[in-house]
Amino acid sequence: MTLRFSDVHAVEILDSRARPTLAVTLTTAAGTRVRAGVPSGDSTGSREAVEVRDADPARFAGQGVTKAVGHVNGEIAEALLGRDFGSAADVDAALVELDGTPGKSRLGANAITGVSLAAARAQAATGGMDLWESLSAVAGTAPRLPVPHFNVVNGGAHAANALDFQEFMLAPLGAPSLADAVRAGAEVYGRLQARLAAAGHATGLGDEGGFAPGLDSPEEVLTLLVEAITDAGYTAGRDGIAIALDPAASEFWHEDHYVVAGDHLSSDQLIDRYQQIVERFPVWSIEDGLAEGDRDGWVRLTARLGDRIQLMGDDIFVTDPAIITEAIDRGIGNSALIKVNQIGTVTETLEAMRICRNAGYAQMVSHRSGETEDAFIADLAVGTGAGQIKSGTPARGERVAKYNRLMDIADEQARPLPFGIG
Ligand SMILES: C=C(OP(=O)(O)O)C(=O)O
Numbered sequence: 256m257t258l259r260f261s262d263v264h265a266v267e268i269l270d271s272r273a274r275p276t277l278a279v280t281l282t283t284a285a286g287t288r289v290r291a292g293v294p295s296g297d298s299t300g301s302r303e304a305v306e307v308r309d310a311d312p313a314r315f316a317g318q319g320v321t322k323a324v325g326h327v328n329g330e331i332a333e334a335l336l337g338r339d340f341g342s343a344a345d346v347d348a349a350l351v352e353l354d355g356t357p358g359k360s361r362l363g364a365n366a367i368t369g370v371s372l373a374a375a376r377a378q379a380a381t382g383g384m385d386l387w388e389s390l391s392a393v394a395g396t397a398p399r400l401p402v403p404h405f406n407v408v409n410g411g412a413h414a415a416n417a418l419d420f421q422e423f424m425l426a427p428l429g430a431p432s433l434a435d436a437v438r439a440g441a442e443v444y445g446r447l448q449a450r451l452a453a454a455g456h457a458t459g460l461g462d463e464g465g466f467a468p469g470l471d472s473p474e475e476v477l478t479l480l481v482e483a484i485t486d487a488g489y490t491a492g493r494d495g496i497a498i499a500l501d502p503a504a505s506e507f508w509h510e511d512h513y514v515v516a517g518d519h520l521s522s523d524q525l526i527d528r529y530q531q532i533v534e535r536f537p538v539w540s541i542e543d544g545l546a547e548g549d550r551d552g553w554v555r556l557t558a559r560l561g562d563r564i565q566l567m568g569d570d571i572f573v574t575d576p577a578i579i580t581e582a583i584d585r586g587i588g589n590s591a592l593i594k595v596n597q598i599g600t601v602t603e604t605l606e607a608m609r610i611c612r613n614a615g616y617a618q619m620v621s622h623r624s625g626e627t628e629d630a631f632i633a634d635l636a637v638g639t640g641a642g643q644i645k646s647g648t649p650a651r652g653e654r655v656a657k658y659n660r661l662m663d664i665a666d667e668q669a670r671p672l673p674f675g676i677g
């Protein structure tokens with residue numbers, strides 16, 4: 256296969272938070288056009304690859320991406336046009352080399368992510384494959400439909416309420432198929448809205464489209480979730496619908512203690528609190544239960560709860576192959592959240608996933624809190640056989656685009672793809 260581009264073009268568009276981001280269009284020499292939208296996080300890990308933003312206060316309050324757009328249309332286009340690449344991985348390698356910084360801060364992780372996502376699509380199109388099929392071939396992985404994790408209550412950096420934990424997700428682990436899992440998420444979402452309204456709580460939404468009630472106690476939210484699951488006729492638990500949390504604890508870590516609903520907690524006190532939560536509620540997964548800077552706490556958390564539940568690293572791993580390798584050696588967590596723009600290229604993302612697979616670490620492919628309508632992560636999750644995906648609420652376009660893409664993939668197969676964690 257040869258990848259040759261006749262046009263490389265980026266434009267400033269909006270993400271779901273009314274902030275600017277990039278869309279990148281690549282045109283191959285054969286005339287095929289592919290496009291990718293770039294997501295953007297808010298509760299970011301300190302070692303994530305670095306976005307380039309304009310810092311011009313007169314445009315988008317200093318958040319514009321015209322500089323990053325200029326890097327794609329200028330330096331990156333110049334480096335890619337008229338050159339033959341053997342694969343999208345070769346394009347990624349050229350991008351990394353051209354940038355020349357460890358954090359992709361010169362050209363911008365946002366610029367590089369957009370080109371990398373589009374290059375993966377160009378390779379699939381050139382090979383006459385669906386994106387998920389092409390990614391599966393590149394990664395050498397068996398495709399599988401992932402269990403969707405629906406974030407239905409938002410707090411932390413994603414909502415203006417007093418809730419310290421950032422995400423409360425429905426995980427239909429017991430669903431027999433992807434379509435049943437999506438239906439379960441949607442049905443419980445409706446029941447939760449009714450429960451919240453009946454209890455006099457606000458049903459306004461956070462950044463990922465989950466409800467943002469004026470509650471501060473995680474246990475109170477969990478009680479409402481279990482009630483909503485039961486109201487919708489499902490079993491709360493791993494045989495039916497379980498719950499996954501992303502407290503995003505780096506956001507409520509204050510140098511040497513955590514603050515949850517006004518309580519000041521040491522690492523060990525927060526670990527105790529998680530243990531009580533796991534004993535009382537059907538919580539099967541906790542992402543970023545402790546802060547990225549609290550690595551000793553992470554080791555103790557993993558020793559205490561790692562054989563009972565999934566302990567997933569997001570801020571602490573940032574989809575970085577080297578950081579994940581070191582964390583695995585130290586016994587930190589047992590699973591990794593996967594976000595392409597944390598590391599900046601699809602190739603490095605696939606490498607992070609390979610390292611996890613080899614170490615027996617589970618993986619969940621993830622959206623960002625600022626999203627576009629691009630559903631790349633649905634194909635990435637299926638192609639790599641990751642087993643899990645999170646894309647926020649089942650009730651907002653940019654999130655639903657990913658669930659709908661999964662349902663299309665499931666529907667299009669003559670021979671059904673396996674569904675579930677595997
Ligand atoms: C999706 C998340 O949020 P953000 O994109 O703001 O990092 C997360 O923390 O998992």
Ligand SMILES: [Mg+2]
Pocket residue numbers: 501503542543569570592
């Ligand atoms: Mg997270």
